[in-house]
Amino acid sequence: MASSVLSDRSSPATARLLPFQRxxxxxxxxxxRSVSIAWKPLRLNVIRSTASPHRSLSAVAPVAMTTETxxxxxxxxxxxxxxxxxxxxxxVRMKDETGIVPGLAVILVGCRKDxxxxxRNKKKACEAVGIKSYEANxxxxxxxxxxxxxxxxxxxxxxxxxILVQLPLPRHMNEEKILNAVSIEKDVDGFHPLNIxxxxxxxxxxxxxxxxxxxxxxLLHRCGVEIKGKRAVVIGRSNIVGMPxxxxxxxANATISMVHSSTKNPEEITRQADxxxxxxxxxxxxxxxxxxxxxxxxxxxxxxxxxxESPRGYRLVGDVCYEEACKVASAITPVxxxxxxxxxxxxLSNTLSSAKRIHDFK
Ligand SMILES: Nc1nc(=O)c2c([nH]1)NC[C@@H]1CN(c3ccc(C(=O)N[C@@H](CCC(=O)O)C(=O)O)cc3)C=[N+]21
Numbered sequence: 021m022a023s024s025v026l027s028d029r030s031s032p033a034t035a036r037l038l039p040f041q042r043x044x045x046x047x048x049x050x051x052x053r054s055v056s057i058a059w060k061p062l063r064l065n066v067i068r069s070t071a072s073p074h075r076s077l078s079a080v081a082p083v084a085m086t087t088e089t090x091x092x093x094x095x096x097x098x099x100x101x102x103x104x105x106x107x108x109x110x111x112v113r114m115k116d117e118t119g120i121v122p123g124l125a126v127i128l129v130g131c132r133k134d135x136x137x138x139x140r141n142k143k144k145a146c147e148a149v150g151i152k153s154y155e156a157n158x159x160x161x162x163x164x165x166x167x168x169x170x171x172x173x174x175x176x177x178x179x180x181x182x183i184l185v186q187l188p189l190p191r192h193m194n195e196e197k198i199l200n201a202v203s204i205e206k207d208v209d210g211f212h213p214l215n216i217x218x219x220x221x222x223x224x225x226x227x228x229x230x231x232x233x234x235x236x237x238x239l240l241h242r243c244g245v246e247i248k249g250k251r252a253v254v255i256g257r258s259n260i261v262g263m264p265x266x267x268x269x270x271x272a273n274a275t276i277s278m279v280h281s282s283t284k285n286p287e288e289i290t291r292q293a294d295x296x297x298x299x300x301x302x303x304x305x306x307x308x309x310x311x312x313x314x315x316x317x318x319x320x321x322x323x324x325x326x327x328x329e330s331p332r333g334y335r336l337v338g339d340v341c342y343e344e345a346c347k348v349a350s351a352i353t354p355v356x357x358x359x360x361x362x363x364x365x366x367x368l369s370n371t372l373s374s375a376k377r378i379h380d381f382k
Contacts, residue, residue: 100361122375130160182208182371233265235362253293261299308344
């Protein structure tokens with residue numbers, strides 16, 4: 021579990037296009053299959069300091085007194101672009117002053133189409149901001165030792181500042197053992213247990229925060245959403261999205277609840293939230309009736325649903341029934357174009373912070 025993304029794009033046929041009622045059992049099996057996205061934390065001062073919390077959401081959407089109300093769409097793609105521009109500027113400054121270029125190594129095992137697409141997109145994103153990218157493509161039937169050897173090699177390579185092992189790994193591999201092998205100083209995914217452990221504890225700071233949850237928080241910050249004292253509900257409890265997202269919200273002084281596949285009354289609990297982060301990997305799980313009028317909705321789900329009209333034969337939808345949510349929420353992230361691009365921006369940010377930390381560049 022705890023690997024793939026928000027969704028398993030390799031099986032679009034299993035996804036549903038229309039909202040539906042599901043039993044706890046079916047929800048559970050969906051959860052287990054689809055789990056996570058990857059998120060990393062940003063340690064990038066430049067991002068925080070140049071953030072623009074002036075665009076307050078409260079000023080934008082007076083919220084659903086009528087069904088005509090339409091939520092503000094949070095444009096993750098454009099926020100990610102802004103962040104990438106900031107990162108590119110920092111990389112130029114670092115190179116000019118030290119000659120050092122940040123490097124990111126990605127290890128891909130097997131030939132899942134979705135993983136190949138993600139890796140290709142990460143590589144492109146690296147090139148666009150000036151990060152040097154390194155890639156190890158290993159066959160599906162590689163041994164754990166093969167993967168560990170590559171990790172050791174990147175751990176020891178001074179031109180590599182970040183290492184990402186693309187998830188999910190083939191079933192025969194022990195994910196825990198492999199993720200543990202990544203040097204904590206280069207763990208730009210933030211999946212190393214030491215980084216997660218520090219995220220859990222008061223007064224400790226992880227070196228890296230997982231990219232997807234970090235991207236969600238960055239969107240909330242940059243849209244001027246106040247978190248302190250608010251009620252937040254996270255749907256899904258994966259290692260790479262749901263759990264760290266809840267921890268980050270709590271760190272930001274929200275009161276959190278987690279809804280998962282065994283929750284008896286998910287709708288009732290979710291409806292109490294001022295902020296919803298959904299990372300269940302279930303298309304159209306969150307209906308309009310689950311959302312408190314005026315809530316802010318961050319939809320992490322990336323679920324393929326069959327679509328004969330699309331060139332790929334499927335299209336991507338989130339966990340949230342978008343049309344319904346738009347009538348109730350004050351702001352919402354679309355899918356695609358919401359959290360996805362932010363995940364990649366956070367990965368670049370983590371890689372830059374890593375290079376800065378390793379070389380003590382301020
Ligand atoms: N070690 C590891 N780290 C990860 O960060 C990681 C991973 N494994 N495994 C897979 C998931 C998934 N993930 C996404 C990143 C960007 C988009 C993204 O940019 N999506 C576009 C849509 C792209 C399209 O249309 O195909 C969007 O939402 O707008 C999606 C998903 C990172 N993951």
